[in-house]
Amino acid sequence: MNSISKKSWKHVQSKAVCLLLLLTAGRAVAQQPDYAAAEKYEASHLQELAGSLQQVPFFVKGDSSFWYRQALPGEKKDVYYMVDPRAKTKTLLSKVPEGGPFKKVFHSDVSPDTLWELYAEQHNLYLMKRNDSSFRQLTHTGEVYHSFASVADRDDMKGHMITDAVWSRDSRHFCMLRKDSRKVGTMTVLNSLFYGRPYINTYKYEWPMDTAVTQYEMYIGSTTADSLYKVNLTRWPDQEVQLITTKQPGEEMFLIRRKRTRDEMELCAVNMTTGVLRVVIHEESKPVINEDMFQVVIVNEGRDIFWWSDRTGWGQYYHYNREGRLLNALTQGNWTAGKLCATDTVKRCVYLYGYGREKERNPYYSFLYKVNFDGTGFTLLTPENATHHVFLSPKLDYLIDNYSRIDMPPGSVVRNMKGELMMEFFKADVSKLYAYGWKAPEPFIVKAKDGVTDLYGLMWKPFNFDSTKKYPVISQVYPGPQIETVWSEFTVTDRYNNTALAQMGFIVVCMGHRGNSPIRNAAYYKYGHGNLRDYALEDDKYGLEQLGSRFAYIDLNRVGIFGHSGGGMMTVAAMGTYPDFYKAGVASSGNHDNKIYNRTWGEVYQGFDKPYTNNQSLAANIKGSLMLVAGESDANVNPAHTMRMADALIHAGKDFDLLLLPGQSHTYEGVYKTYYEKRLRSFFAKHLLQ
Known part of the structure; x- marks a missing residue:
């Protein structure tokens, strides 16, 4: 300050401000992620404040009266009520009804007249007369993976095992399926x-x-025969x-x-x-x-x-x-x-x-x-x-x-x-939930890429939302086709913890896509058949573009995407198909290569004779920041999917994050789920806010 005048210093400051405005023109200024708000609105905290949101009736035997359990909002205790529909009364119970909500299950291997019982031992079938425990062996060819027991994948079967047999009403005959998966790969x-x-x-x-x-066989037997008849x-x-x-x-x-x-x-x-x-x-x-x-x-x-x-x-x-x-x-x-x-x-x-x-x-x-x-x-x-x-x-x-x-x-x-x-x-008493600052997600409707089909969606906003600001938008995706993860019922702890993610300073949305749900008409459900990797992509991008043009607070220059399982697959496919649109993505447990995913899924939704495409082929296209996540012990979507995707990114020379959760299966639990969600929020904060 000693070497220049105050007037000169003000001139320098003015030029610096102008330069800063020029540098930031056309892009959003960095925002500070609100980690404290995200932590405050974690699903676990909200669940405690919400209490029961739906009641399951347990009917009194021989009557139409029922009792139910209600979790009290903000309290770690439950109360029980008895309802009599005829008298139109509800009574607070002093203790839990005896027997609880569980029904006694009748053993399926016992005949309706209770005189006979079927069981398996060392994968073969036996018939026992229950009054004197005398028995006879009906089969001799049972073995592991070709068994008469309901559990067929162990070769150390000892003692009596259930068989899933079905008895005729007169207790004279029974039938059962036997599966042969001996030649199936592992x-x-x-x-x-x-x-x-x-x-x-x-x-x-x-x-x-x-x-x-797997091959299927059906057998019929009777209480008077020493062998089975193959249908x-x-x-x-x-x-x-x-x-x-x-x-x-x-x-x-x-x-x-x-x-x-x-x-x-x-x-x-x-x-x-x-x-x-x-x-x-x-x-x-x-x-x-x-x-x-x-x-x-x-x-x-x-x-x-x-x-x-x-x-x-x-x-x-x-x-x-x-x-x-x-x-x-x-x-x-x-x-x-x-x-x-x-x-x-x-x-x-x-x-x-x-x-x-x-x-x-x-x-x-x-x-x-x-x-x-x-x-x-x-x-x-x-x-x-x-x-x-x-x-x-x-x-x-x-x-x-x-x-x-x-x-x-x-x-x-x-x-x-x-x-x-x-x-x-x-x-439902949601007063404590609202007093805590929680707000429900907002429903919206956009058009599919065809310009005709309505797509239904939900939007989560920061609870300190300011409509004059620009927010990055994150699309939480799941392409189905067997279900659409756009909740229609009142939801507080949505499956993907979108409420907490939004509090970081994001607009979070999820929406349907053509081919995304079986409960619309046949054309909607079957839209994606034969195009399992890509069918939902253009609808998601087009839906986000409509929201961006409809709401000035959505910044389409900062678009994120994340999903689990099929949503993880869709995340990588979207980033590889529209690399200039999706700037950051988190793909957890994604089935990136459906040729190595389960047969039923692929042959139903892709088709028996359709060529399969995988996400590895898109690796070279990806420009945005990507994090891959997998559970080490996932026997549903084997971590090989994520490893093959990682290998493709390495060969393409792409930077990416990789998170492997020890001991976790397809569903992340406990501290691992919490850790993953915090990493997800930090990842998007780093790449979309700063």
Whole structure:
């Protein structure tokens, strides 16, 4: 200050300010990440303040009264209530009801008359007479991976093992499936934290297009025979077979067999005495059957069969008789019929969920409906504009309805079977949560890249949000196709802890993509078939661009992306496909190479004869900052996926972060989950805020 005048110094300062403005023009000024706010709004803290958000009724035996457990907000204790729907009363209980919420499970290997019991020993099948414990051996060819026991992957089986047999109602016959996976290939993971020496887990694991896959056999036996009869299941090479075990079968046992290409399947009936098989229903749907929504319900010994199909372009139920003759459509229209919850064979009606039938409402909201066997009398039972989760009383005289929305805290009510409100017995207390400073995520709708299809999403903001500021945006992704991770119900502790991440100074969003959910129409669900790596990418980018043009506070020059499992795969694929758009990404446990992921996933969603693409081929394109994460002991998405991706990045000369979580499987738990989430937040703070 001594060498220049005050006037000159002010001139220098003015020039410096101008230079700074020029340097920062066109880019956001660095922001300080708010680690304290992120810590404050961790999911564990929010859960304590929220208490119970949904009630599960436990019905009193022989009655329609029920009790439930309620966790109190901000307190480490639970209270219990008894509800009597007839008297419309709720009573505080002084102690937990005896027996708790668990039902006694009847041993499936014991005959209905309790005189006989099947068991396996050294993988072979035995039949025991229970009154004197006398037994006889029925098979002699059982071995590991080709067993009559329900646990077939151990060669040190000693003592009695369960068999998953299904008995006929008259206790004279039984049937069972036997799987042969002896030739199936293996994969291996390591657990370095196992007691003593590190533990190596080697397990059977089928890849797409494998020539050696599990084969299925079906056997029928009787209490008077010393051997089993093998049923002729032959139809398609490498088919899969599933027994339909609703109740003890009468004259026939029902099963489903699936073609390996997943575009054909059949409902079959097998005579429990002769073993003769007949086809009841044949279903074909190109390019793939939607088995994420598929359900078959068989009642009245097969005289009434309810079969789900999207043959019209929308998933609906169809009513067949036991000969396979179509009697009528149970449901119909441009909406999706969901899970069939209960069947009343006396009143000849069913209760089922539905999606997208109520106009001007979110198509992901679930509603409960009632319809007669002949398709008449279709009735909405849960009318509130919300998503509903319903429990039916054992006598089918009351329904317990939990309903909520993202912007509406949960409530629980009792209704009669006409849907009429009887009483409200629970309303979530979120006052402490709001007093703590928490805010719900905000729903939004954008268009898919086709400019027509609506995509539904959620947005989390910092709770000190300032609309005059610019914020980086992070897309939390999961491409499905079996589920969409865009919550429709009230959520506090979302699966990915997006609330805490947003408090760092980010806008966090998640949205659906075409091909992302099985509960829209067939065209939406099957959009990505044959393009498993890339189908969701353009919708995510286009959705973010719409949000950026709609909201001035979103900075599209600072876009992040992260996801787990399929979301980890999508994260790397997005960064390699749009390298100038996504600036930073975290990919945890991603199935980066679907040729080495499980066969069912690949052959259902990519197709049996479609070429497979992997993320390694995109490594050279990636420009943004990337962190790869894997669980050391993940037997679902083997860490080989992450290692192969890392190898491709190394060969491409790319810098990246790699985090391997010791002893963790596909789901990270405890301190490892907390550590991963803190690393994720720090990573995005470093690359998007500073």
